Amino acid sequence: MVAQAAREIRDGERVFVGLRLPLIAFVVAKRTHAPNAVGLFELGVVRDAPAAELLYTMGDNPNVAGAVWCARTIDLMGLLQRGDVDAGFIGGAEVDVHGNLNTTAIGSDRTHPTVQLPGSGGGADIASLAHRLIVIMPHDKRRLRASVDFITSPGHGTGGDWRARVGLPRGGPSVLITTLGVFRFVDGSAVLDSYHPGASVDRIREATGWSLRVAPTVRETDAPSEEVLAIIRQYDPHGFWTRRGE
Amino acid sequence: MVAQAAREIRDGERVFVGLRLPLIAFVVAKRTHAPNAVGLFELGVVRDAPAAELLYTMGDNPNVAGAVWCARTIDLMGLLQRGDVDAGFIGGAEVDVHGNLNTTAIGSDRTHPTVQLPGSGGGADIASLAHRLIVIMPHDKRRLRASVDFITSPGHGTGGDWRARVGLPRGGPSVLITTLGVFRFVDGSAVLDSYHPGASVDRIREATGWSLRVAPTVRETDAPSEEVLAIIRQYDPHGFWTRRGE
Amino acid sequence: MTSKVVSLREAVARHVPDGASIALGCALEPAIPFAFAHELIRQRRMGLELIGPISDIAFDQLIGAGCVARVSAAWVGNVSAGLAHAYRRAMEQGVPRRIEVRDHSNFSIAQALLAGALGAPYLPTRTLLGSDIPRANGTFREATDPFSGERVLLIPAITPDVAVIAVQRADEDGNAHLWGPWGVTQEAALAAKSVLVLADEIVERAVIASDPNRTIVPGTKVTAVVRQPGACHPSPLQGRYRRDHEFFHEYHNATRSLAGFEAWIAEWVTGVADRDAYLRKLGARWEALRESGKPAFEVRF
Amino acid sequence: MTSKVVSLREAVARHVPDGASIALGCALEPAIPFAFAHELIRQRRMGLELIGPISDIAFDQLIGAGCVARVSAAWVGNVSAGLAHAYRRAMEQGVPRRIEVRDHSNFSIAQALLAGALGAPYLPTRTLLGSDIPRANGTFREATDPFSGERVLLIPAITPDVAVIAVQRADEDGNAHLWGPWGVTQEAALAAKSVLVLADEIVERAVIASDPNRTIVPGTKVTAVVRQPGACHPSPLQGRYRRDHEFFHEYHNATRSLAGFEAWIAEWVTGVADRDAYLRKLGARWEALRESGKPAFEVRF
Secondary structure (H helix, E strand, C coil), X not given: CHHHHHHCCCCCCEEECCCCHHHHHHHHHHHCCCCCCEEEECCCEEECCCCCCCCCCCCCHHHHCCCCEECEHHHHHHHHHHCCCCEEEECCCEEXXXXXXXXXXXXXXXXXXXEECCECCCXXXXXXXXXXXXXXECCCCXXXXXXCCCCCECCCCCCCCHHHHHCCCCCCEEEEEECCEEEEEECCEEEEEEECCCCCHHHHHHCCECCCCEEEEEEXXXXXXXXXXXXXXXXXXXXXXXXXXX | CHHHHHHCCCCCCEEECCCCHHHHHHHHHHHCCCCCCEEEECCCEEECCCCCCCCCCCCXXXXXXXXXXXXXXXXXXXXXXXXXXXXXXXXXXXXXXXXXXXXXXXXXXXXXXXXXXXXXXXXXXXXXXXXXXXXXECCCCCCECXXXXXXXXXXXXXXXXXXXHHCCCCCCEEEEEECCEEEEEECCEEEEEEECCCCCHHHHHHCCCCXXXXXXXXXXXXXXXXXXXXXXXXXXXXXXXXXXXX | CCCCECCHHHXXXXXXXXXXXXXXXXXXXXXXXXXXXXXXXXXCCCCEEEEECCCCHHHHHHHHCCCEEEEEECECCEXXXXXXXXXXXXXHHCCCCCXXXXXXXXXXXXXXXXXXHHCCCEEEECCCCCCCHHHHHCCCEEEECCCCXXXXXXXXXXXXXXXXXXXXXXXXXXXXXXXXXXXXXXXXXXXXXXXXXEEEEECCHHHHHCCHHHEEECHHHEEEEEECCCCCCCCXXXXXXXXXXXXXXXXXXXXXXXXXXXXXXXXXXCCCCCHHXXXXXXXXXXXXXXXXXXXXXXXXX | CCCCECCHHHHHHHHCCCCCEEEECCCCCCCCCHHHHHHHHHCCCCCEEEEXXXXXXXXXXXXXXXXXXXXXXXXXXXXXXXCCHHHHHHHHHCCCCCCEEEECCHHXXXXXXXXXXXXXXXXXXXXXXXXXXXXXXXXXXXXXXXXXXXXXXXXXCCCCCEEEEEEEEECXXXXXXXXXXXXXHHHHHHHCCEEEEEEEEECCHHHHHCCHHHEEECHHHEEEEEECCCCCCCCCECCCECCCHHHXXXXXXXXXXXXXXXXXXXXXXXXXXXXXXXXXXXXXXXXXXXXXXXXXCXXXX
């Protein structure tokens, strides 16, 4: 999943990185095909070199030391709203076929939730304003649902030109990367593009809460190179982030 | 004029200082009756001690060295708009009986002025948003006019509750200090409160472009103390600012 | 100027009444004034509104301790460990009491505080259009941008009663230097009616005035200054001490049950007299987190 | 990263077309990139829109040289000496050509640029209500705050084609450190489509990264970096050189007449090859303005 996420970062892009796996994806991309990518962190940090050690949060001291800019959240969010951010990463507890994400609460009543989740953080802003949104999720039928209980981070809404209709200036999910495969969005709906080595279209259909659409060109996801695996192992040697089945 | 302006600063107040004479008035006030006054400069500087040497502009290096805050114009203007600034000083080319100031242009057509003046700077903002505005002017019939050609900095408009009607949240001129006397504003109109030593009510009437109202308690302005005169001479020994008939 | 320096106990006792709205944890993951949150719990403040972007577990602790009536935040959880159990219990079961939530995103809370700092009634934005957050929050309004005719969301200003900020150093008047990420700290401080500064050290005015660009809030906005080394543990303070990741994970595991939460509070909050006692209890673990960082390259004013 | 370092001549030639809107002099009285204004005059740029709060005499020179079609500013004059003669001639007599003026206040221009930096369409404010500036400017709108029902003025965003900023130091990618007053510099840089940095010195990336809070604009926003010592004379640059007050007063006296203005430009702008030649011409006078300032107290990251 990390290796695939890294591939989504293009060289020279300005990327809202976020935490957990995206952080490692950024490290991998920087050290392989995207040496000129720039990482933006919503607490106010811009780096063009990855931090020297494993981060647990974007605010860890090693992520600030050696940054080129350390400023305010509003400055980074301003760049995002202006359209100066090429891509952003987020995950969520639930995603639907249109890439709408729920990180707020499970249950039909927001004020009396079945499961209270942490909330948006900057996720809803990245989903609203980045040119391209890369969604990362553990693949689970309870997570890839036909519809989500609460749209925290807007994806393609109900599909088609929904984003323009509600007033969003650009963007939307371009890819959904799960522990089993990769979906691309076509007219605002997720279409299975590849299945990871060891997975299959059938297994993914089984584990997906919506009626699966499969690209005619569906294929096995390219396995990560030895180089990429080595970078991941070096950065997270104890597998704090990467061993959680992610 | 400087000595009188200094008296208008109360101890502990946050004052938008501006340049020229107000700067010296701030120095005098700090060193005499208002040691805890704080000076705010719209380019982004807050000082609680006056600069060590004579300033020609608020952005001179000595006004920054030793400041307690050096930030952005918007931060200082935010404090002003919030209502965190007690008093501000401004001057202008023209003022009317309601304390409206013109620093934009002389003439009836803004696009083809008779005399192009520099413009508002922060003056219009201080006039709009400070709790109290202290106006300083050379006294001249062409400057104290029945009505001004352009309201750059709103005073009391047409008097009465005009400021509230146009949407200004507070403030307005409390005093107009000229080279000849001191006016206070009563119901939004200037009333002569005192005449400086050597001036007189008649001379002021002669030099004022509006029909003069005189307070029943009108008196001679208190002469500046020797202490105050010494501070002024020490701060501006060559009279760069204070010798211009101001 | 009279010194504004008081003890942490006095700062809470004098300047934070029950029902106050408090901006806290405004630098996001770093510089969270946990010492202040714990003192609120020890003094049994009630009915508070908590305002902030992320807060890590500070909000969870205050919610679990029953101090909170409302949360206006973008995220309430445990950044490196997962969900916030006390927040879950409050929202899912009303334990120890029901709380009201005003959902935000990091950008919407930043804009609300920036509007407060500017003295603007609101800021217009394109974020969150199409999200369910505006409906859940209830304080935003949709409008039409009169210049372009496009839809915008208006985020009304938030002006907290109190902003509590942790910094590396401040003078006795509250002129405060913070380095590292600012998050929404400056906006919160400028928007607030009162600012309480927790300084890792109190320094001479000359230190602050040697570098006024480093000042995050001028003393003229500050009500009280507390000298409190280690005020942010387990969150980090740039150039002073690192984040105690394990502490967050231990808290996560310990507070899954209500009884576990109560035991944790008894051990780490009500069971210690103050932050100095807390740091002594951490002992060698605390010492191991301290670091001195690398010097910034010289500038001259 | 490829270096973005170019000469001042190349920066103007490649990145500032005729008709460009340029934010300049955004720190108010200090750090005004006069060297850049002079290069615009030498390269005979035409039809420019100048955007800035105060500009001191930089705008006056560009107006007098005929480079300007429009000024969006709060103040155009000579701060310590008085009126701006070239601006007067343009407005009063159309000499050398008529210019359009969009009157602002310092707060309205700051808000317009902040809106641009935020990607917001406009900011609502209470300033200037009752002033004639909104009518003269023509781009603002009065509206009703839907939350309170009170009147507000909406200031639309300004997004300059180019922001030109002068700083003490930058790296080759344009990550720039500015200390001293920022004025509206950061907003202008973040709002602009392209940023040109004039650095008193070019430094290693490690110098910038040792103190990222000092960065006013990240390299990712910057198009080109020019190493230009003394770029701001006669305005000051904190910790590097002082303001040359007399130079402003001499300009004021010399440019009262059109012929005097033309002679002044011939002597100080078109008569020198570049800024280095200008500084050599100043000679001992320039050396006397230089200062090294006092060091900021240490911080460690």
